[in-house]
Amino acid sequence: MKTATKIIALLFLGMTIACSDDDTAVPEVINEEEVVTTVELTITDTESNEAQIVSWADGVNTMDNKPKIALAANKSYTTSVRFLNASNPDDIENITEEVIEEKDEHLVFLAPENTLTDFVIASNPDADAIDSNNIGINVATNWTTKAASTGTLTVFLIHQPTSKTGTTRSAFGGETEAEAVFDVTIE
Amino acid sequence: MIIKYRSLLLVLLCSVQFIFAQECDLELTGKVLDFHNGEPLSNAVISFDDTIINTDIDGQYTLTGLCPKIYTVTVEHIECNSKVVYVNPKDQTFYNFSLEHHSTDLTTINLHATGDHDSPKSIVEKKLSKKTLERYRSKSLGDALTEITGVNSLNTGSTVVKPVIQGLHSSRVLMINNGVRQQDQEWGVEHAPNMDLNAFENIKVVKGAGALQYGGDAIGGVVITESKMTSIQDTIFGRANLSGSTNGRGGMVGALTSIGFKNGWSAKVQGNAKRFGDVEAPEYILSNTGIEEKTFSVGIRNHSFLNGIEAYYSLFDTEQGILAASHIGNITDLVTALNSADPLIIRDFTYDIAAPKQKTQHHLAKLKAYHRFNNLGKWSLQYAYQANHREEFDVRRRRNAGRASVDLKLLTHTLETTMLLDGNDKFTKNIGVQVEYQENIPNPSTGIRRLIPDYKKTTAGIYAVGDLHLNEQWSVDAGIRYDYIKINAQKFYKADFWNARGYDREFSSLIRDTLNNQFLTNPILTYHNTALSGGVHYEFRNTQELSLSTSLVNRAPNPVELFSDGLHHSASIVELGDLGIQQEQALKFALNYTHNSLFKNAQLSIAPHYSYINDYILLEPSGLSQTTRGAFLVWEYRQTKAFLLGVDIDLVYAVSKSWNFHTGFSYIYGQDKTLDKPLIQMPAPNFSSEMNYSHNRWNIALKHQLVLRQERFPDNNFTATILENGVSVTPLIDISSPPKGYQLFDIITNYEQPLGKNTLGIALQVHNVLNTSYRSFLNRQRYYSNEVGRNIQVNLQYKF
Numbered sequence: 001m002k003t004a005t006k007i008i009a010l011l012f013l014g015m016t017i018a019c020s021d022d023d024t025a026v027p028e029v030i031n032e033e034e035v036v037t038t039v040e041l042t043i044t045d046t047e048s049n050e051a052q053i054v055s056w057a058d059g060v061n062t063m064d065n066k067p068k069i070a071l072a073a074n075k076s077y078t079t080s081v082r083f084l085n086a087s088n089p090d091d092i093e094n095i096t097e098e099v100i101e102e103k104d105e106h107l108v109f110l111a112p113e114n115t116l117t118d119f120v121i122a123s124n125p126d127a128d129a130i131d132s133n134n135i136g137i138n139v140a141t142n143w144t145t146k147a148a149s150t151g152t153l154t155v156f157l158i159h160q161p162t163s164k165t166g167t168t169r170s171a172f173g174g175e176t177e178a179e180a181v182f183d184v185t186i187e
Numbered sequence: 188m189i190i191k192y193r194s195l196l197l198v199l200l201c202s203v204q205f206i207f208a209q210e211c212d213l214e215l216t217g218k219v220l221d222f223h224n225g226e227p228l229s230n231a232v233i234s235f236d237d238t239i240i241n242t243d244i245d246g247q248y249t250l251t252g253l254c255p256k257i258y259t260v261t262v263e264h265i266e267c268n269s270k271v272v273y274v275n276p277k278d279q280t281f282y283n284f285s286l287e288h289h290s291t292d293l294t295t296i297n298l299h300a301t302g303d304h305d306s307p308k309s310i311v312e313k314k315l316s317k318k319t320l321e322r323y324r325s326k327s328l329g330d331a332l333t334e335i336t337g338v339n340s341l342n343t344g345s346t347v348v349k350p351v352i353q354g355l356h357s358s359r360v361l362m363i364n365n366g367v368r369q370q371d372q373e374w375g376v377e378h379a380p381n382m383d384l385n386a387f388e389n390i391k392v393v394k395g396a397g398a399l400q401y402g403g404d405a406i407g408g409v410v411i412t413e414s415k416m417t418s419i420q421d422t423i424f425g426r427a428n429l430s431g432s433t434n435g436r437g438g439m440v441g442a443l444t445s446i447g448f449k450n451g452w453s454a455k456v457q458g459n460a461k462r463f464g465d466v467e468a469p470e471y472i473l474s475n476t477g478i479e480e481k482t483f484s485v486g487i488r489n490h491s492f493l494n495g496i497e498a499y500y501s502l503f504d505t506e507q508g509i510l511a512a513s514h515i516g517n518i519t520d521l522v523t524a525l526n527s528a529d530p531l532i533i534r535d536f537t538y539d540i541a542a543p544k545q546k547t548q549h550h551l552a553k554l555k556a557y558h559r560f561n562n563l564g565k566w567s568l569q570y571a572y573q574a575n576h577r578e579e580f581d582v583r584r585r586r587n588a589g590r591a592s593v594d595l596k597l598l599t600h601t602l603e604t605t606m607l608l609d610g611n612d613k614f615t616k617n618i619g620v621q622v623e624y625q626e627n628i629p630n631p632s633t634g635i636r637r638l639i640p641d642y643k644k645t646t647a648g649i650y651a652v653g654d655l656h657l658n659e660q661w662s663v664d665a666g667i668r669y670d671y672i673k674i675n676a677q678k679f680y681k682a683d684f685w686n687a688r689g690y691d692r693e694f695s696s697l698i699r700d701t702l703n704n705q706f707l708t709n710p711i712l713t714y715h716n717t718a719l720s721g722g723v724h725y726e727f728r729n730t731q732e733l734s735l736s737t738s739l740v741n742r743a744p745n746p747v748e749l750f751s752d753g754l755h756h757s758a759s760i761v762e763l764g765d766l767g768i769q770q771e772q773a774l775k776f777a778l779n780y781t782h783n784s785l786f787k788n789a790q791l792s793i794a795p796h797y798s799y800i801n802d803y804i805l806l807e808p809s810g811l812s813q814t815t816r817g818a819f820l821v822w823e824y825r826q827t828k829a830f831l832l833g834v835d836i837d838l839v840y841a842v843s844k845s846w847n848f849h850t851g852f853s854y855i856y857g858q859d860k861t862l863d864k865p866l867i868q869m870p871a872p873n874f875s876s877e878m879n880y881s882h883n884r885w886n887i888a889l890k891h892q893l894v895l896r897q898e899r900f901p902d903n904n905f906t907a908t909i910l911e912n913g914v915s916v917t918p919l920i921d922i923s924s925p926p927k928g929y930q931l932f933d934i935i936t937n938y939e940q941p942l943g944k945n946t947l948g949i950a951l952q953v954h955n956v957l958n959t960s961y962r963s964f965l966n967r968q969r970y971y972s973n974e975v976g977r978n979i980q981v982n983l984q985y986k987f
Contacts, residue, residue: 026707027631027637027640027641027707028631029679029702029703029705030631030635032634032635032636033634033635034584034586034587034634034635036815036816037814037815039815056815057815058814058815063813063908087703088703088704089703089704090703098584098586099584102585105585111910112913113910113913113915114913152915154910156519159582162531162532167912167913168911168913169519170523170527170911173523173532174516175515175516176517176519176520176816176817177516177816178816178817179516179519179817180815
């Protein structure tokens with residue numbers, strides 16, 4: 001019985017120590033490390049070299065407040081896309097670099113709405129990141145416009161696509177890491 | 188003649204006693220018998236004071252040198268429920284003890300309320316038969332529990348299996364891991380209990396909240412598991428198991444050894460290892476659904492009638508793949524998945540488990556001691572420590588690949604003491620106190636904001652339960668319990684989220700600091716839970732039983748319900764808890780009618796139940812959230828008035844000595860009273876039947892399961908604008924409609940070959956014989972793939 005009493009006393013002591021609530025260690029703040037919070041397009045007119053920067057940002061844009069892209073008819077543009085993580089405003093992370101590093105596992109898909117007449121987007125062989133199967137992943141693209149029209153442009157960043165050929169999002173499979181919708185006006 | 192002789196003997200004995208009053212030379216003899224068939228039980232242990240003896244081969248015992256006083260005698264047998272009996276050798280020299288020998292009824296689930304004194308008679312405990320445990324050795328605890336009518340499972344794929352008792356799950360179902368309330372982050376729907384059924388000899392389910400000694404918040408019910416150590420001296424026995432399956436191309440290996448030493452010491456060691464690769468649906472491989480599991484348990488105890496001490500440790504370690512195709516990015520991906528008949532990712536078979544996956548580890552260590560006070564009762568003290576570590580891995584970019592997205596450590600200390608007052612056999616009382624301290628420590632190095640915050644939780648509970656046997660027919664019981672719960676959390680909220688939720692008005696005093704657009708808050712929440720239970724049990728015409736139990740209990744919200752505030756990566760939903768969530772209050776009535784001898788050979792039990800739950804906490808879609816990752820469905824916790832009405836029916840029919848039939852049916856009607864619509868996630872009506880044929884050492888069973896389509900569900904379908912083939916469309920996205928009903932057939936054969944004193948059992952099981960393609964309403968992966976197809980499994984069991 002004596003040992004039993006000792007054990008019980010020890011147990012209570014253990015509990016009391018464990019239960020003491022006085023350590024007020026503050027947990028470390030976590031900034032989301034890999035979310036895409038901003039999709040940024042830099043669209044450069046190939047003749048004038050004038051560039052417009054348009055971006056979709058979390059907390060700013062909604063489907064009722066899409067960022068606007070204004071293009072001219074019968075022109076060509078070079079466009080580059082950047083994916084940013086601005087979770088910590090003091091330390092904005094450029095995720096595009098990581099996407100390019102892992103180009104075999106990524107694809108950017110720029111999907112214009114059909115109402116944008118004869119609006120053509122293709123990988124820019126001079127600037128795009130080319131994966132090991134010789135497919136440009138569309139971080140840099142050439143745009144050509146013809147007739148005046150309006151419609152949306154959706155930019156997808158796809159992780160681990162099951163295929164890199166297709167004309168619609170579902171053809172690529174994989175997991176969507178970013179999906180931002182822009183309003184395009186061709187005049 | 189015999190009667191005359193006996194009375195003569197009695198007169199003689201009495202006179203002897205009269206002459207030598209208070210002399211300790213009395214004798215008590217008799218047998219220990221099986222309650223069901225009256226067969227003698229050899230090697231049963233009879234103990235009192237410091238004496239321990241075993242019955243002989245004929246179940247016979249003789250006690251000598253007894254004094255004329257009341258002895259409290261414990262009778263135990265390895266495969267029986269133990270029993271405490273009060274005898275005075277002055278009044279009787281011959282006494283037969285009958286024990287409930289549960290292993291004799293191997294064919295079906297035991298429909299009786301078990302004879303253990305754990306719960307009052309009005310509360311029906313359903314126990315898994317030994318045969319069921321043997322069948323499920325390579326499966327999970329959640330799978331085995333579905334053998335009980337009224338218990339279903341909520342699955343994530345085929346490996347994450349959570350028990351659902353009469354429509355309720357997660358924090359509403361208590362899991363008792365060998366006497367300790369399991370703390371393994373049971374709140375998440377994709378978290379299965381971290382317990383291995385191979386560690387236990389006894390697994391029981393109490394439906395409803397009436398068993399207050401386990402906890403005052405078991406609105407759904409309690410799953411009680413027991414790891415038993417032997418009471419027999421100088422013995423060693425155990426089993427070795429080997430099992431292989433075609434589906435998943437894997438198997439299980441396990442062993443258990445039980446040792447009985449001298450002087451009341453005994454020990455038990457058990458270990459199991461399980462490994463399966465990708466399982467297969469009839470049409471395709473379910474990629475990344477492998478599982479690797481290792482479990483171990485060891486216990487040692489010294490046990491006598493007066494005192495006992497026990498130490499126990501168990502480890503559960505598992506790594507489970509989550510179907511690759513279920514890891515989706517946003518609503519566009521969900522629509523693609525829903526429109527595709529086959530999963531979007533089908534790879535070649537592999538044993539490798541890649542992300543997405545879960546890794547969990549659960550350690551349980553406990554120390555228990557008891558002392559029996561003569562004519563008063565048994566006092567026990569128990570301390571338990573549990574350490575749970577859960578890691579969840581998502582598909583991440585290379586820089587973060589291999590880094591967990593969720594990494595939580597949950598540490599729990601529990602100290603409890605109980606006093607079982609069974610000095611009066613007719614009126615037993617059980618009082619107890621439980622103190623629990625818990626700490627949750629999320630690892631900040633995940634790079635993903637914490638799903639569950641850092642918190643410290645203190646719980647203190649006190650209860651009293653009484654069970655009064657009025658006479659042979661009637662017994663009544665009542666219980667009361669109070670729990671105090673305090674949660675001290677430290678949580679970061681995104682500033683915009685905090686303000687959008689309106690917390691800036693209600694909870695601004697909780698903010699301690701502001702860092703990078705995040706508020707560090709310190710919510711301290713306290714809850715007072717009271718619970719009441721009461722019941723009546725009536726036995727009539729020797730064969731029929733009727734019981735009514737009622738309970739009124741509270742459940743405090745769990746950390747997920749309070750604190751969730753963001754994107755659940757693995758499920759691709761935004762999940763929002765609410766700091767303002769209050770306790771649930773549940774009032775439950777459960778009726779149970781059992782006819783033990785219907786048409787002589789049948790046993791029927793009908794158990795209707797009704798629960799009214801005020802402030803029922805449920806998770807339901809509330810809208811869409813547009814982010815740079817695309818659109819997400821927002822699931823929000825809300826509270827409502829709800830009721831559940833259901834019935835569980837079991838019928839066992841012994842057609843002949845060799846033929847046996849069992850069928851069970853359960854139905855639940857769940858309604859959200861506030862919104863006047865069906866409750867989400869209620870199990871569909873289901874039938875489960877088994878035809879059993881035994882001949883000599885052979886046993887063959889045909890199992891049939893019929894699950895009807897759930898016709899009652901809330902409509903949470905929604906529309907979202909997405910781009911399809913260059914056209915903006917706004918389809919209706921159907922996430923509510925339950926899948927079709929289905930039926931499954933299983934064939935299970937078993938053969939036992941005695942090898943000397945040992946036996947070798949060989950079992951061949953074919954599950955889903957017809958290779959039926961189906962989807963289950965209560966599987967979270969029903970949007971992405973069919974369920975597992977045919978599986979042929981061979982089990983070997985060597986008992987020594």
